[in-house]
Every structure is written in structure tokens, then in C-alpha cells.
Amino acid sequence: MNSNSYFDIGANLTHESFDKDLITVIKEAKQNNVKKICITSTSIEDTKVSLKLLENDQNFFITTCGIHPHNADTFEESNIDEIKNLSEHPSVKAIGETGLDFNRNYSKKENQILCFKSQIGVAQDLNLPLFLHQREAHKDFMDCFKNIDLKVNAVVHCFTGEKEEFYEYLDRGFWIGFTGWICDPVRGKHMIDLIANMPLERIMIETDSPYLLPKNLEIKGRRNEPKFIVEVAKKIATLQNKSLEEITQIFFENSQKFFNL
Numbered sequence: 001m002n003s004n005s006y007f008d009i010g011a012n013l014t015h016e017s018f019d020k021d022l023i024t025v026i027k028e029a030k031q032n033n034v035k036k037i038c039i040t041s042t043s044i045e046d047t048k049v050s051l052k053l054l055e056n057d058q059n060f061f062i063t064t065c066g067i068h069p070h071n072a073d074t075f076e077e078s079n080i081d082e083i084k085n086l087s088e089h090p091s092v093k094a095i096g097e098t099g100l101d102f103n104r105n106y107s108k109k110e111n112q113i114l115c116f117k118s119q120i121g122v123a124q125d126l127n128l129p130l131f132l133h134q135r136e137a138h139k140d141f142m143d144c145f146k147n148i149d150l151k152v153n154a155v156v157h158c159f160t161g162e163k164e165e166f167y168e169y170l171d172r173g174f175w176i177g178f179t180g181w182i183c184d185p186v187r188g189k190h191m192i193d194l195i196a197n198m199p200l201e202r203i204m205i206e207t208d209s210p211y212l213l214p215k216n217l218e219i220k221g222r223r224n225e226p227k228f229i230v231e232v233a234k235k236i237a238t239l240q241n242k243s244l245e246e247i248t249q250i251f252f253e254n255s256q257k258f259f260n261l
């Protein structure tokens with residue numbers, strides 16, 4: 001009987017909230033059957049920090065390289081070469097986070113779109129998957145893929161939308177990442193029926209640590225950590241009426257396939 005193995009496809013471990021005790025966080029993740037973590041990057045600088053962080057544990061960590069829509073105002077043409085150079089590192093397994101965020105609008109819309117489209121091009125050139133972020137920008141987000149023959153895997157991480165969006169993504173060939181958002185009885189309520197009936201072939205799970213601590217844990221004010229990934233798996237297993245072992249194995253295999261590991 002295999003023990004459950006978890007693959008957290010998105011954790012922001014370079015976040016300052018992990019500065020003091022990252023070693024403990026990683027140790028506890030491993031004790032809780034987390035076997036792989038993808039450290040998500042939000043900027044060029046962030047990728048460099050991330051690569052340093054994973055230096056001594058390259059079997060356990062992978063990372064992404066790219067510019068988050070929040071940072072799109074800082075984007076310059078020269079960043080494309082920087083992303084390409086950094087992505088030569090064997091631990092860089094995806095381009096991102098990239099996408100559009102019209103919820104916060106920390107960067108101008110036109111800059112977000114330019115930065116996003118450039119990174120779709122980079123991913124295609126390098127044959128690396130895309131790690132995508134979309135908030136309140138679904139239509140423009142899909143428009144960025146118009147007339148593009150996408151040859152690489154792409155995951156829309158932290159899915160929180162409606163059924164129509166979900167199936168539009170699947171129809172476009174995208175993969176979907178779920179976070180602890182779905183464990184929130186209020187904010188996750190609209191997704192219950194969708195999750196119960198969705199096909200699992202292109203579904204993966206993530207914590208998005210330190211954000212989105214699963215609400216059912218009732219650890220007030222505490223940051224999220226990769227060890228809590230089990231909560232996301234449990235929620236989906238219950239709704240899909242499957243065992244935790246079965247669902248966990250599916251997600252782990254999906255993740256390996258997605259990142260071409």
C-alpha cells in the first residue's frame with residue numbers, strides 16, 4: 001500500500017512570511033507526505049531567489065520563471081532574454097506566474113496584456129508549460145490566446161470561477177489548479193457541484209502558500225503552508241466520492257505529466 005504523495009504545484013516560498021522558519025516549513029511538509037513543491041515566481045528577482053532556495057534540494061523542488069500581472073508595469077523587452085536565460089536552469093519547469101489580474105489592477109491593463117502575451121511566446125519558444133493567473137479578466141485572458149496554436153501545457157492556477165469558465169478552459173486544453181479556496185464554506189460554495197462532477201484528467205492541487213489557508217482548519221490569522229495541501233485533496237475526494245489515496249495518486253501523476261517530469 002503506497003502512502004499518499006502530494007505535489008503542491010504552487011507555493012510562494014520566497015514570501016517574507018517564510019523568512020524565519022522555512023527549514024521547518026519544508027521539514028513539516030515532507031513529514032506530511034508532500035513529495036514535490038513548485039515554488040511560484042512573480043518576478044525575475046523572485047526567480048533568482050527561488051533558484052537559490054532550491055539549490056540543495058532539486059529532487060524536491062521545481063520552480064517557475066516569469067512576471068506576475070501585478071508586476072507587469074515593470075516589464076521591459078529585455079526581460080524576455082532574462083527569462084530565457086534563467087529558464088535554462090534544469091529546475092525551471094514552467095513560465096509564470098503570468099496572466100491578467102483586473103481585480104487588484106496593480107499594473108495597467110495594457111501592460112498586463114503585453115507582458116502576458118510576451119510570456120506566452122517565451123513558453124512556446126522554450127517548450128515550457130505556462131503557469132497562469134487570472135482574476136476578473138476571463139474574456140481578455142482568453143483573447144490573449146486567440147490565433148495561437150498553443151503547443152505547451154498551461155494551467156490556470158487557483159481556480160475560483162463558475163462552471164462555464166471551467167469548461168471553456170478545459171475545451172481550450174488548459175489544466176486547472178485548485179487551492180484551499182474550495183474548503184471555504186462560503187466562498188467555495190458555488191464550486192461544489194462543479195467539483196463533484198468534473199473530469200480529473202487535467203486537475204491538480206496547490207496551496208498558494210502563504211495565502212488561502214483552508215478555512216476548515218480554523219487556525220485564525222495563520223499563514224498557509226504546503227503541509228496543508230491534504231485539505232484540498234480531502235475536499236475533492238469527498239465531493240467526488242473517491243478515496244483520498246485514489247484522488248491523491250491521480251493529482252500526483254497529473255502534476256508530473258503537466259510539468260514533463
Ligand SMILES: [Zn+2]
Nearest residue numbers: 097133157158
Ligand atoms: Zn496567482
